Amino acid sequence: MxxxxxxxxxxxxxxxxxxxxxxxxxxxxxxxxxxxxxxxxxxxxxxxxxxxxxxxxxxxxxxxxxxxxxxxxxxxxxxxxxxxxxxxxxxxxxxxxxxxxxxxxxxxxxxxxxxxxxxxxxxxxxxxxxxxxxxxxxxxxxxxxxxxATVAKDDLKLESSGSATVMFTDIVGSSALAEAVGDQRWARLISDHLKLVDSLLNQFGGRLVKTMGDGTMSIFTSAGRALKAAAELQRAVDGMDGEPKLTIRVGLNTGDIVEAGDDFLGTVVNKAARIASIADPGEIRVSDATRAMVGNSKEYEFGSPVNIALKGLDGEHRLYRLEW
Missing domain, CATH: 3.10.450.50 (Nuclear Transport Factor 2; Chain: A,)
Known part of the structure; x- marks a missing residue:
């Protein structure tokens, strides 16, 4: 100057x-x-x-x-x-x-x-x-x-508590499918499905916390990456050839969680699980807290909000459907 x-x-x-x-x-x-x-x-x-x-x-x-x-x-x-x-x-x-x-x-x-x-x-x-x-x-x-609180931690290693986006997934109608194809084939299908979930989580910076039969719980430090992982998982499952045709439901919520050994606890976790349980086959349901984290970003498209009662949680909860 x-x-x-x-x-x-x-x-x-x-x-x-x-x-x-x-x-x-x-x-x-x-x-x-x-x-x-x-x-x-x-x-x-x-x-x-x-x-x-x-x-x-x-x-x-x-x-x-x-x-x-x-x-x-x-x-x-x-x-x-x-x-x-x-x-x-x-x-x-x-x-x-x-x-x-x-x-x-x-x-x-x-x-x-x-x-x-x-x-x-x-x-x-x-x-x-x-x-x-x-x-x-x-x-x-x-x-x-x-x-x-999250970026101060080492990646996803939340020591006692922190904010994260929790994602639950499960296969729709798994009991009937398992009975139809037999235990051995079903075990292989579930193993392949869980490998797919784990691969996509790694791709988008998520961490697989635990599996529950055909269901999974994972956490992300970024709500945006969690939404992208959920959408990519739905697309991957929907695009798979062969029978039986698997369909999954996904639920996400964001907030403070508490680490307990290798698991994570808290109302935020419980709410994510309840959101997944009420999602329709092939749907990704998202809490208003997760939706708010990505603001008006054009990377994500959401359906109109609905207010729904969730089992075990007081009041009604505003949820959005993530279009994938």
Missing amino acids: PMDAAPRRSYELESIVRRWLHAIFNQQPKTAVNLFSESDALSYIGTDEKEYWAGDNLRRGYGAHMSEADPSVMKALDVDAWECGSFGWARSKAEVLFQNADQPVLLRQSMVFLLEDGIWKIAHVHNSNPVPNVEVFGYVHKAYDDFL
């Missing part, structure tokens, strides 16, 4: 700020994250004391953080931005009405930009909101706590 360079008003950066805020308030995590810098200097400071993130953790976890926010409408926005060589900055004030709030909330931000390969990217964001999250939303965001 020349020594005599002077800051000048940047309408281009003002447009980028508007685009980024539009993505935030319309729950478009991919757009928001794509505007982040690739620099190691990337950082984010929020109003809540725990909202202090940087680098890859920010790039990888910000989508989950966004998905926790209630739907909102931006009522007003005021943006000023400047640039000086390859460096830029902006300040903004926005009035935003959240779904569960009675009145609009004033959200204030400052942002720093770097010019990377001719494209302006966000290098730093600092929120300065006069109202704590718990007063705005009625709860404190915890997606980043869950995310960091």
